[in-house]
Amino acid sequence: VQSSYGQQVKVDQVGYLPDAPKMGVVVVAEPATGFQVVSLGEREVVYSGTLSEPVDDESSGDTVQQADFSELRDTGRFVLEVDGVGQSYPFRISSDVYHGALVDTLRSYTLQRANFVIDDPLTGLYHGEAHMQDAEAEMYFSDDFHQEGETLDMLGGWYDAGDFGKYTTPGAISVAQLLLAYEWAPEAFTQGQMLFPEEVAEAAGDTDLPDLLVETQWKLDWLLKMQRPDGAAYHKVSGAEWPSMETTPEEDDQTRYVYGMSTYGTGILGGVMAMAARLYEPYDPDYAEQLLAAAKDAFEYLEANPEPYFREDEDQNSGSGPYDKHEDAEERFWVAAELFKTTGDARYERYLDEHLPDYFSEHPEAISWLDALALGHWAYLTADEPDPDRYEEVNQALMDSADAILEQVDRDGYNTALTPDQYTWASAKNAVALGNLLLMANAVSPDAAYEDAALDQIHYVLGRNATSYSYLSGSGVQQVQNVHHRTWHATGVYIPGLLVGGPNDHPGGDPLQKELIEGGDVPPAKAYLDELPSYSTNEYAIDYTAPLVFALAYFDRFERD
Numbered sequence: 001v002q003s004s005y006g007q008q009v010k011v012d013q014v015g016y017l018p019d020a021p022k023m024g025v026v027v028v029a030e031p032a033t034g035f036q037v038v039s040l041g042e043r044e045v046v047y048s049g050t051l052s053e054p055v056d057d058e059s060s061g062d063t064v065q066q067a068d069f070s071e072l073r074d075t076g077r078f079v080l081e082v083d084g085v086g087q088s089y090p091f092r093i094s095s096d097v098y099h100g101a102l103v104d105t106l107r108s109y110t111l112q113r114a115n116f117v118i119d120d121p122l123t124g125l126y127h128g129e130a131h132m133q134d135a136e137a138e139m140y141f142s143d144d145f146h147q148e149g150e151t152l153d154m155l156g157g158w159y160d161a162g163d164f165g166k167y168t169t170p171g172a173i174s175v176a177q178l179l180l181a182y183e184w185a186p187e188a189f190t191q192g193q194m195l196f197p198e199e200v201a202e203a204a205g206d207t208d209l210p211d212l213l214v215e216t217q218w219k220l221d222w223l224l225k226m227q228r229p230d231g232a233a234y235h236k237v238s239g240a241e242w243p244s245m246e247t248t249p250e251e252d253d254q255t256r257y258v259y260g261m262s263t264y265g266t267g268i269l270g271g272v273m274a275m276a277a278r279l280y281e282p283y284d285p286d287y288a289e290q291l292l293a294a295a296k297d298a299f300e301y302l303e304a305n306p307e308p309y310f311r312e313d314e315d316q317n318s319g320s321g322p323y324d325k326h327e328d329a330e331e332r333f334w335v336a337a338e339l340f341k342t343t344g345d346a347r348y349e350r351y352l353d354e355h356l357p358d359y360f361s362e363h364p365e366a367i368s369w370l371d372a373l374a375l376g377h378w379a380y381l382t383a384d385e386p387d388p389d390r391y392e393e394v395n396q397a398l399m400d401s402a403d404a405i406l407e408q409v410d411r412d413g414y415n416t417a418l419t420p421d422q423y424t425w426a427s428a429k430n431a432v433a434l435g436n437l438l439l440m441a442n443a444v445s446p447d448a449a450y451e452d453a454a455l456d457q458i459h460y461v462l463g464r465n466a467t468s469y470s471y472l473s474g475s476g477v478q479q480v481q482n483v484h485h486r487t488w489h490a491t492g493v494y495i496p497g498l499l500v501g502g503p504n505d506h507p508g509g510d511p512l513q514k515e516l517i518e519g520g521d522v523p524p525a526k527a528y529l530d531e532l533p534s535y536s537t538n539e540y541a542i543d544y545t546a547p548l549v550f551a552l553a554y555f556d557r558f559e560r561d
């Protein structure tokens, strides 16, 4: 895929919105001056401009100049040409420029369904019912409710990533961001938009639900199964060994176990249930009631068990990921705040006041399974009657975080939200999620600079970056090709809509990536390999794509007033 195009002159390879800033990044050896935007086909110069002064970008080690063509509002297909340097990959300008990527990312969840026949005419992906042994997943340990070896029905849900594990925390945090996307822009989510494969449409029946809520219900139903009768959440369902990359889902017939339990996961599970209760209510009040009861059970468990707890099972990381977190304050904050928003019951606000008073003013970080505080803050800010002083604290904390992110974007040669030390596991997800924090700040205190910088993070993952890769499969010219994904690799079918982890200079045990990092001077933003074995940079996961769904839905057909 690599070509001389697009390596020095970088653009969002999907494109730009007529109503938003448009900027390309030029990597230079010697300072350059002029640039043109040229229409494809007619090859007319539709815009000419002057590059910004060169800057040394710390994360990439590149000397870069920016080409700002925001004034160009014509729709169409273009390339960016820079005198004496070269030309970019083609890109579009159009108000629906991100729509295809939005649909791809949404569909990717359906294609990740476990225990379900996938027969998708759009991608050609096929696999039969697999991991049906989840109907009898074995308890790995005993607790007050089940004996070790007892079997539980754990059918349903999505596979986590390129592996076949099903994990409570990334699952619930993904659903939460999809539901938030829906709550923010319900008009972006319609029936029929996800072009469901026939089996999915049939199973959904004659519901009034928009497709997105059909799909999130598939995961929510599984999450409900992960909850114990006392409200606590089991951690994951997986086999004890990693299957080889050549294994199709059907071939992985090893016993599946229910592992672990955690208070942080109980908080996340409760938070998403409280949020979902509100959103399913207009369509299905009975289901909403069930979701709300699950949220309350999770909360009550946490209220009765104030100490953080994360259960480590021997053997539990030999065939699945750890997703370990040994603190839980952020997740407690979220479930209480989300219940406060959904029910209006002052009891939940009291809990925050009494047990987590410092967390109102704690600076929120990018939403992830490791930290759900931003979701808690957002719920509190949008609850009906928050305490005015507490509201101010939360508001200030969000503004402080947003302004720090904005500073980084301004400093960065590529307008990326990641600081040089943030190119770690799942950096692409974190860039987008940092952008989403800016959208939250903008919703509270509107400022176009927040929106623009959030959009910059979409540009970053879609190719305007130091490697020139679009980290989203199926989008852009230089798309990722060798995603670490078993079903993809074993079937040979390219699956669109998957966001990979991206650059990571802390590769842990990933041998290929370690070799790259130890081999020499690799700048953080270039610590990336589009190679199948590079699981620390080139795996996809449901929680990587989720913040991108939120951002793409926000900017789909975006217009500036």
Ligand code: 9MR
Binding pocket: 160, 161, 162, 163, 165, 320, 321, 322, 323, 425, 426, 535, 539, 540, 541
């Ligand atoms: O996304 C996870 C990342 O934040 C962690 O640092 C990393 C190591 O624990 O694990 C990542 O998650 C993987 C999970 O453990 C197993 N399924 C695939 C996930 C994506 O690589």
